[in-house]
Amino acid sequence: MDKQIRDNLKLDNQLCFALYSASLAMNKIYKPLLQGLDLTYPQYLIMLVLWEEDGITATTLGKKLMQDLGALSPVIKRLEVQGLVERRRSQEDERKIELHLTAAGKAMQQQAGSLPEQILCASELNIDDLKTLKARLDELRDSLQKQL
Known part of the structure; x- marks a missing residue:
């Protein structure tokens, strides 16, 4: 198997895993709140x-x-x-x-x-970076929804 295929199939290179693991972490932050x-x-x-x-x-x-x-x-x-x-x-x-x-x-x-502010603090992002990230995720979601 060539190196490109191996690299493409590494867990750490998967967008789906980044989204999934971020979602799990977000749920763990929300749970006690x-x-x-x-x-x-x-x-x-x-x-x-x-x-x-x-x-x-x-x-x-x-x-x-x-x-x-x-x-x-x-x-x-x-x-x-x-x-x-x-x-x-x-x-x-x-x-x-x-x-x-x-x-x-x-x-x-x-x-x-107060929950949104607590989530902002937990994210360690500034408000502008958080808004940009959310906008990009919304774009990704909308693009994926078109494929369904």
């Missing part, structure tokens, strides 16, 4: 979306999070049990289920307010 809110990372992502747009449908939530609704349903149910979210039938179209924050879910936004 989210424990204070009694949230898992997937629950936190749902709350972020609902803090931006309360009352969206589960289908819209799935699109925003790029997740299958089947994978989100048990997470939504746990948020309901915790008293943070409630499902309601849409008044315009009874076939649609809307997700609404409860008072406790709305109040949690204030508690979560």
Whole structure:
């Protein structure tokens, strides 16, 4: 096997592994921060979306999070049990289920307010570098999504 192929197949040369391992590290950083809110990372992502747009449908939530609704349903149910979210039938179209924050879910936004700054500190990047990195990752994600 030639050297180029061997180099191409080294784990440390794989973009996918860099993204995967960074994602694992990010989740490990978030875990203790989210424990204070009694949230898992997937629950936190749902709350972020609902803090931006309360009352969206589960289908819209799935699109925003790029997740299958089947994978989100048990997470939504746990948020309901915790008293943070409630499902309601849409008044315009009874076939649609809307997700609404409860008072406790709305109040949690204030508690979560310091998380982005804590993640910035943990990253050891300055805000401009972090914004640039995020923009590049968004571009990569969008390019990859076009291939699906």
